[in-house]
Amino acid sequence: MKKASFLMIIGPLFLLGLFSFPLWNIILGAPQYPEPLGMNIHIDGLRDMNEFDLQNIDGLNHYIGMRKLPKPEEMWEFGTFPLVIGGMVTLGVAIGLLGFLGKLSYRWFLGWFVLMSVLGVLGMYDFNAWMIDYGTNLDPNAIMKLTNADGSPMTYKPPLFGHAKMLNFDVTSLPATGAWMMFVGMMLTLGAFFLGLKNGKSIATTKSPKPIAL
Template sequence: MKKAGIIMIIGSLLLLGLFKFPLWNIMLGAPQYPDPLGMNIYIQGIEGNEEFDIQNIDGLNHYIGMKTIPKAEEMWEFDVFPKVIGFMVVLGVIIGVLGFIGKVSYKWFLGWFVLMSVLGALGMYDFNLWLIDYGTDLDPKAIMAYTHPDGTPMTYKPPLIGYQKMLNFDVDSWPATGAYMIFVGMLLTVVAFFVGKKESKQVA
C-alpha cells in the first residue's frame, strides 16, 4: 500500500497548517465602519484582522454588556487544541508509514478519519457553546441594554456559520484557511482508504 500510505501521510501533515493559519473568521461591518472589524480564531488564540480590531470590538461590546474577547491563557481550549492536533498529525503519519511498509490494514486510514471527525465535531460543539456564552451572558448594568418587543433582553450570539444582522452590524462567520486545510487533509485520508483497499485487492 505504498501509494495509499503516502496519501495518508500527506493528508495528516496538512493539519499542521492550523499552527500557521486561522481556523475561523468572524467579521463585523456597519455604516460607521467602512473597513469591517474582524477576528481570526486560531487553535492557539484569537487575533484581530487588523492591529486594533480586537480593542475596537471590545470597546463596542462594552456598551451592550458583552465580555471582552478572551486571551489565550483564559481558555483551556487554546492549550488543549494544539496538543490534540499535534497528536493527530503524529498518529496519522505513523499509520501512513506503517501502511506504506505493509504493517497495517488500509482500514486504519478510515479509523483515523472517524476519530478526527469526532474530535472535529466536539471542537465545533465547544466553539458554539462559547459563542452562546459570549453573546448571552451580558452585564445587566451595561450602558445600553436593548430588549425585544416582549421585554426580554436581547442577546448577541454570533452565528456559528453564515450571516446574521445584529443591531446595525452585519456579522459574517465562516471557516478560514486552516479549516479548509483540515477538510482537504481529511478528504485525502478517505482517498487513502480507497486506494489502499484497491492496492490490497491487487496484491491478493
C-alpha cells in the first residue's frame, strides 16, 4: 500500500506543470507566412508561440469579422482553471499521504482519477464551445464576407484536435507539454489504484484460513 500511496502522491504533482507549460497549441500555416503563426493556450491565458503572433492573428481575424482573442480578465475560465488545478493537486497529495499513513483505502485513488477525468472532459467541452462561438459569431460588417457553396456564411471554428483547412491556412490543434504532463500524472494515479488493488488481494489471500486436513 505504501508504494501505491507514493505513486498517488507523485501523480498529482505532475499537474503543476500546467502553471508553467501550455495546455494546448494551435498553429496556423499559410504560404505567405514562412514561419507559421501560433498561440499557446495556458490555464491562465493565451500567449504567443512566437513574438507578435497573437497580434498578427487578431489582424487577420479582423478582416473576416472574428472578435479579438480574449484577455485573461475577459474569460472566467482563466481565473478559475488555476484554482481548480491547484485544488486537485492539493487533494490528490492529501489522499496519497493519508493512504500512506493507512487512513484511507486505495479506492480513494480511483475516486480522484474519476473526478479529474470528469473535470478534464468538462474543460474540453467548454473550450470547444468557446471555439464554436469564436468562429461562428462574426461581425456582419466585416470587410470580407465569405460564403460556402450553398450560400451559407462561412465559419472559422478551429479544430479541437487535429488538422483543418480554413481558407488558405492549415490549422493544427494539438495537446502541448502541460497536457502531456497532466496525462502522465493521471496515469500514475490510476496505476496507484491498481497497485493498491493488487496488494489488497495479495493480503486477503495471505490471511485466508488454510483448509483443515482430514
